[in-house]
Structure formats: C-alpha cells, structure tokens
Amino acid sequence: MSDAHLSQLTFDSLQIPDSLKRGIAELGFTRCTPIQAQTLPEALAGHDVAGQAQTGTGKTAAFLVALFNRLLTQPQNPHPQNAPRAIVIAPTRELAVQIHSDAEAIGKYTGLKLAIVFGGVDYEKQRRVLEEGVDVLIGTPGRIIDYFKQGVFDLRHVQVAVMDEADRMFDLGFIKDIRFILRRLPHPTLRLTMLFSATLSHRVLELAYEHMNNPSLIRIEPDKMTVDRVRQVLYFPSTEEKIPLLMGLLRRIDAARTMVFVNTRRIAEVLERTLTANGFVAQALSGDVPQSKRLKMMRDFHSGHVAVLIATDVASRGLHIPDVSHVFNFDLPNDAEDYVHRIGRTARAGAEGDAISFGCEEYAISLPDIERYIGHQIPRAAIAAEDLAAVTPPPPAAWRERAPRHPARGGTRPGTGRSAGGRNPSGGGRSAGSRPPPRGSGRGPAPAAPRPAVAAGAAPDGAAPGAGTGGDAVPGEPPRRRRRRRGGGGRGPNGGTPNPGAGSPAT
Numbered sequence: 001m002s003d004a005h006l007s008q009l010t011f012d013s014l015q016i017p018d019s020l021k022r023g024i025a026e027l028g029f030t031r032c033t034p035i036q037a038q039t040l041p042e043a044l045a046g047h048d049v050a051g052q053a054q055t056g057t058g059k060t061a062a063f064l065v066a067l068f069n070r071l072l073t074q075p076q077n078p079h080p081q082n083a084p085r086a087i088v089i090a091p092t093r094e095l096a097v098q099i100h101s102d103a104e105a106i107g108k109y110t111g112l113k114l115a116i117v118f119g120g121v122d123y124e125k126q127r128r129v130l131e132e133g134v135d136v137l138i139g140t141p142g143r144i145i146d147y148f149k150q151g152v153f154d155l156r157h158v159q160v161a162v163m164d165e166a167d168r169m170f171d172l173g174f175i176k177d178i179r180f181i182l183r184r185l186p187h188p189t190l191r192l193t194m195l196f197s198a199t200l201s202h203r204v205l206e207l208a209y210e211h212m213n214n215p216s217l218i219r220i221e222p223d224k225m226t227v228d229r230v231r232q233v234l235y236f237p238s239t240e241e242k243i244p245l246l247m248g249l250l251r252r253i254d255a256a257r258t259m260v261f262v263n264t265r266r267i268a269e270v271l272e273r274t275l276t277a278n279g280f281v282a283q284a285l286s287g288d289v290p291q292s293k294r295l296k297m298m299r300d301f302h303s304g305h306v307a308v309l310i311a312t313d314v315a316s317r318g319l320h321i322p323d324v325s326h327v328f329n330f331d332l333p334n335d336a337e338d339y340v341h342r343i344g345r346t347a348r349a350g351a352e353g354d355a356i357s358f359g360c361e362e363y364a365i366s367l368p369d370i371e372r373y374i375g376h377q378i379p380r381a382a383i384a385a386e387d388l389a390a391v392t393p394p395p396p397a398a399w400r401e402r403a404p405r406h407p408a409r410g411g412t413r414p415g416t417g418r419s420a421g422g423r424n425p426s427g428g429g430r431s432a433g434s435r436p437p438p439r440g441s442g443r444g445p446a447p448a449a450p451r452p453a454v455a456a457g458a459a460p461d462g463a464a465p466g467a468g469t470g471g472d473a474v475p476g477e478p479p480r481r482r483r484r485r486r487g488g489g490g491r492g493p494n495g496g497t498p499n500p501g502a503g504s505p506a507t
Helices: 017-028 034-044 059-073 093-106 123-132 141-149 168-172 177-183 204-209 240-253 265-277 291-303 336-343 364-374
Strands: 049-052 086-089 114-115 135-141 161-162 191-195 215-220 230-235 258-263 282-285 308-311 326-329 351-356
Touching: 017 059, 017 093, 034 049, 034 059, 034 191, 034 215, 049 059, 049 204, 059 086, 059 093, 059 161, 059 191, 059 230, 086 093, 086 141, 093 114, 093 135, 114 123, 114 141, 123 141, 135 141, 135 336, 141 177, 161 168, 168 191, 168 204, 177 204, 191 204, 230 336, 240 258, 240 265, 240 326, 240 351, 265 282, 265 308, 282 291, 326 336, 336 351, 336 364
Parallel strands: 049 191, 049 215, 086 135, 086 161, 114 135, 161 191, 230 351, 258 308, 258 326, 282 308, 326 351
Antiparallel strands: none
8 A cells, every 4th residue: 555645743732641652552653644734733623624535535534533632632611420421413323433443543541441332233331331431432323313312322512423424314314313413412513514425516505604613614635526546438328238247347357355246236236146156255235135144244245255245325425444455336326426436436545446347238327427527528438348247147046935925816825715805706705615604603694683663763783872773763764784793704695684694693
C-alpha cells in the first residue's frame, strides 16, 4: 500500500491524551489522511465539523479520535448511571458493527465503556448493558429510539454526537428519527457535533445547520467523484450472457476477495446458488438475511473463507473491508451515486483495485446518468469467446420443491381427496360428499324440520319472546330472517329451512 494518499500531519503531533495515542500507534497509524488532517484540528479545538471525503479515506478514525479526546479532556458533569456521554448514529447494522470494532481498537486504553445496539439480535442483553451505564453508545436509529422511549437511558447529558453516512440516513428514510434524537440532546452549544458522509447534499447541509453549532464545512476533493486507483471497465453482455461472463472473469482473475453487486434479492439468491454449484465459495447478503447470519458472512469474508460476496446496496456504503481486489456491478445501479459507493469498496486507503460493470439490456439505461455524474466515460471492453464459461445449472431451490399452497381450481389437494377449494369439477358449490352431515342425524342430509306454529307475541319453546324473529311477529307478514350463527348448520337443503341441529329440534 502506498503512502501517497497520506498527509504530513502525524498523530503524535496532535494534542491528545497519551492513552489515545497508544491505541492509535498499536493500529499502525502514524500520519493522518487528508480528511483527518483537516477535521481533527477543528474538532479537537471544540468546533463542530461537517466533513465530506471519498469513501475509504479514514472518516471513522477522524470522528472517533475527536470523540475520545473530548470525553477524556472535558470534565464529567454529574449524571445518572444510564446516561451516555457520547452517541454515534449509523444508518445500517453493518456500519454500526464496523464503527464499534474501530472504537474498541482506538479507545483500547482509554477506560471508556462502549455499547452497540441494533435490531435483529440480543434485545434483552443490549438493554441490560445500557441499564448498567455506558460512556459511548453506538447504534442504528430505530433501536436507539426504541430503548430511549422505554426510559432505558437518558440523552440529556450527551457531550458528543456523531452522524455517520448522513446522506444514507435520508436514502433509508431515517431523517425523522435523526431529528427526534437530536432534539432530545443538550443544546448544540453544549456539545460537540460531527457529521460525516461520502456526499454532502443540500438536504444534509440543512440538517447540519439546523442541529449543529456553526459547523466547519470540510470537503476533500468534492469534485473528484471516483477513486483514482480504481481501474474501471464496462462490458455489454446480453441477459443470457451475464452469468457465463461473470464466471469466466472470476476464473480468469482467480477471485480471492471479490464483491458482486446486484439490484434485487432474487438475483442475489440465483447467483449464490449458481456460483456455489460451479465451485465458487459465494454467499449472498441482502436486507432480509437474519442479523446473526449477516454478521457471520462479514466475518467469513473478512477472513477469506468466502471468496465472493454477493450484495444488494445494503452493503455498498460505509463498510471497511480491506483488500477487496475486484468489484463487479452485475447490475448497473439505478442511482448514479450508488455506482461511486459500490466501486469504492475496492482501492481503499491508497490500494489499487478493479471495477467491472455489465451494461445489460435491462439496466444499461442508467449508464448515461452514471457517466454524467462521474464526469467521464467508462472504458469499454469487448466480450471474447473464452470469457464465457460453461455453466452447470444449480439444483432447484427448496421452496420450488414444495407443493403449491393453492392448486388450480379443479385439481386435487395431495392426501385429501378433495377438489381444489372444495368445489366440484363444474366449479359450482361443493363436490358430492364434501358437505359435512348435520349434527344429530345419521349419514346424509336429514329432511327439513317443519317450523312449529307460534302464536303472535309468543315465543318458541325454550326461547324468550321475540327470540329468533328480532321481536314480536306481525300477523300476515313473514317472520324476520334469523341471523346465521357462526359454526351452526346454516340453511337446510331446501334453501329455506334451518338444518336440524342448528337451533331447532331434530326430527
């Protein structure tokens, strides 16, 4: 890895506690990245910061160093045990886990207690940790608000607030949750607030100026949208050629740590089964994967046990996965900004990498917007015959092997002998023998029970006056229709008289 992306500012020259410098040194950090070099002097001096930089340039370390410095150097006011002193809000679970991991490493010798909360796992365990008291709370908006509304912790003593990937908060619909949290923190003049993102749109800046104390706006190469060291190339396969081309290129590059981005969960599942059937160690990461399984996937990909990680855009932003050599856009993204975030998974922190995109028949429509956004045309490449690999079809998915829940009308449900929906082949009513026999009788429908004569104003045997007719009967008028009882026998076979056992004596 090259040091050309680093600035001349060293961490040793910063006025930060020795315990913090010790954790930074153990991680091998000596010189600051450009975003760290410009934001740390401002944040360490107590000024709010809104920072923008290319992904993978050290934004997380920048706000963590400033956060720990504030907590270690500012006096701690008396506060309840369950009142955190700092809060870090992340849009996704994976990003929250990554921030927590970095915070544990950087703040290893600070003595500050950290906690992470997010949905999907360990609800009661996370709650107990918060009740015992923490210094730094890291989490996603939904779970933070959940515990806050239950009174598990108090936000009135927060000294540092951080919003990471703020533009992603808007994209995922979290902006109301963010405002709910920020309005319950101390006044902006009483805390240090930092906002970081790969892009700073007008709506993000509006949020910054609404809830921050005159923040310093810091942009690192804002007009340079893509990473210099990413080698980009674009193929134009047909829809049928996409999987053979992907497999051929993966074999040619001998994929060791590769990310493949798709637009839908269904395609991610198809790719996972197909690549696995053809000898690749691949797993699909999408929004509906259980959290415990998602975390295991990320650990396996970090460790190299999984060579190909297939992901929807849930994993395209905010994750630091070192040494990703290749990124494939199996589907071109619908949003031009997502293209930048996807290819930013490789060539991180000065490394080099490759981004390979497929402009297929369905998603090539997004290409003009992407090239307009990045400011140049993506280099094209022709598809050679040897690039198209032979594909072994995967076994059918488990859900396709089960019998359908609702067979076509006129068919037979397995093991029941009943026609679909309980109807006969002609489609009218129930099939013969499917109607259950009336209660209190033998097999088959019983004859209709004659209605006993009832004098005007009188009631049938065992009934109160007016029962069953809705009130007193009126001479010369038919009785009012009885409400059909749930679970009763309903109307009899003659269409007008109740079945025996449905409220009248059986004959």
